Amino acid sequence: MAEFSFAQYQESADYLSARLGGFRPEVLLILGSGLGYLADQVEDPLAVPYEDIPHFARSTAPGHAGRFVFGLLRGRRVAVMQGRFHYYEGYNFPQVTYPVRVLRLLGAETMIVTNAAGCVNTAWPAGTLMVMDDHIKLALDSPLRGENLPQFGPRFPDSGQVYTPALRALAGQVAAKQGIPVEHGVYLFMPGPQYETPAEIRAARLLGADAVGMSTVPEAVVASHAGMGVLGISLLTNMAAGILDTPLSEEEVLTAAEAGREKFSALVLGCLERME
């Protein structure tokens, strides 16, 4: 049995559909730790707390508000998730990825997802913005494990282009135009909540990872399965474990997320504006 039935996803979508009147979001925007402020820029906002929506989990992570903000951002009809669900909070992957399928049913065709991540690539400084070109997910099962729901996508989806090439290229062009330095790289999913050990980070580097984090990959797998375009952007808030002498802390991550705020917003907004 799948964790949720198609009817449950549909029930959540119908609930939101009624609350939204005729508004249909085109883009799902999932904002990472300390990055939720973009939701404040939505025009004609309609906020819907997750707890109002049937079958939704609640968000417990610090720096995450726990609601959708629907409205217009740079002329696009968006659904902004202010706060998301993480595996480390105790949710399973079907719960973590539930909102993605609901938004797909509401008509969203693209997902832009942001995160704070650790920097594994020693050629880059902390504070680097990274467009996710690909990911590595070795840990745990897949969010698609269990009965396949063919209304969303195939049993064995291709994973060759989880992160849409045209959107990755667009992010590079927008960044260049705005004079924002960005790198392109590979994100390794780790379940957390403990930060990685230095040995895990050395292993991550050997495996080909440039960044490491505790989110985004489950949502990207599910969005890609459902045929959505996916753009992932990481703010590398800290050098990953063992690269520097200092211990990692959530405070450091949130402070760095705050410091990177302007360029991160400018990049995401520029992509929204220029998307096809």
Ligand code: HPA
């Ligand atoms: N590791 C995992 N997740 C993170 C990190 C990190 O170093 N920084 C921000 N999120």
